[in-house]
Amino acid sequence: MPNFKQKLLLYFATISVSTLLISNLAAIKLWNFFGIAVDGGVVVFPLTYIIGDLIVEFYGKKIAKNIIVAGFLINILAIIVFYIVIALPAYDGWNMQNAYASVFGFTPRIILGSLLAYVCSNLLNNVIFMKLKNHDGIFAKSFIARALGSSAFAHILDAFIFETIAFLGVLPFHEFLAQAIFAYVLGISFEVIFSPAEAIIAKSLKGRMIE
Template identity: 35%
Template sequence: MRLFPILMAMFVTILLVSNTVAVKITHVGPFYFDGATILFPIAYIFGDILTEVYGYKRSRIVVWTGFLACMIMSLIYWLVGILPAASDWYQQDAYMAILGQTPRIVVASLIAYLCGEFINAFILAKMKIATKGRFLWTRTIGSTMVGQGVDTVLFVIIAFSGIIPANLLMYMIISNYVFKTAFEILATPLTYAVVGFVKKVDSVDYYDDDTDFSPFRVSFKDLA
C-alpha cells in the first residue's frame, strides 16, 4: 500500500483547510455557500478513491483520523485565541473573527463530517459488491449524492439555524448540495483515472464481503 499514506495525508489536509475557510460566506452567480464548498467535494473524491481501492475498513480509519485532526485543529485555534495578545499587536479581533471558531460551528462540522463520510463509504462499498466492481461512476456519484446531502443538511442546520433567515438557510443548503454534486459528476473522469492508477500501483482492489460496517469497529490491523 505505497500510495495509501499519501492519499490519507492529502484527504486530511484538504479536510483541515476546508474547515478553516468555511468561515467565509460567498455569493457567486446563483450559488450562496461557505468557503469550504470549494474544497470539500475534493475530500469526498478522495474518500471515494480510498474506499473503492482499499475498502471500507481502511477508509474507516481515514475518516476517524480526519475527525481527530479536525478536533485538534479546533482546540489549537481556540487555545491560541485565548492567549493574552501583546500590547502592540492589534489583530486579536481579526484572529478571533477568522480562526476563533465558535463551538457551534465546530460541532456542526464534526457531526456532519462523520455522518456524511461514513454514509458515503458505506454506500460505495455496498454498491461495489452489488455491481461486482463494475460501473464505478454509479458508486462515486450515487454515494456522494447521499453522503453530501446528509453532510450539507446537518452542517447548515446545526451551524446556522436561528442565525440566518429560514429562506436563506434553505437556499444555502440547495446551493451547497447542487454545487458539490455537480463537482463530483464533472470530476468522474479524473476519479476513474486516479482509481485505475492507484489499483495498478498498489495491486489492490478490495471488496468488503465480510466487513463489519460499524463505524466504531476500528482496528489498526486493518492497515496491515
C-alpha cells in the same frame, strides 16, 4: 521500505485530513452567489468524498473509517490549539488579536456542524459505496458509478446536518433552504466535473496496485 500501496495510503490520508481542516477554515466566510449565502468550505470539501472513494476502493471500509476518525481527532486538536492561542495575552504592539480571533475562533455551531457532517456523511458514503461495489450491474463494474451513486446520498446527509446546525435560525429560512440546496448541488457538480479525472486516476492506480 513501504511499497507503493502503503505510500499511496499515506498521501491519501494526509490529503483527506488536511482537506477537512482547510474546509473548516474556509467555511468561516459566507460568499454571495447571486443572493445566496454560501459558506466557503463548499469549494474544497467535495474533495474529501473523492479521496474517500479512492481509499475505500483500494483499502476497504475499515481503513477508510480509521482515516475519517483520524481527520475528526486532528481537527479537534486544531480547534483546541487555536482557542488556547487566542486566549494567550497578546504582545504589546501586536494589533492583530481581534482579526486573529475572528478567523481562528471558530463559531461553535459551524465547527460542530462541520465535524458531525463530515463523520456521518463520509461513513454513510463508504457503506453505500461498498454495497454498490458488491451489487450486480453497472455499479459493480464502474468505479465512477459507485462514487457518484454513494455521493448522491451522502451529500444529502452532509448538507442537512451542516446547514441545520450551522445556519438554521441564523439566516432567514428561505436563505437557509436556498443555501442548503445550493451546497448539495455544488458538491455533486464538483464531483461530476472531476469524475473523468477520478476515473483515470483510479484506473491508473489499479494497474500499479497489481504490479
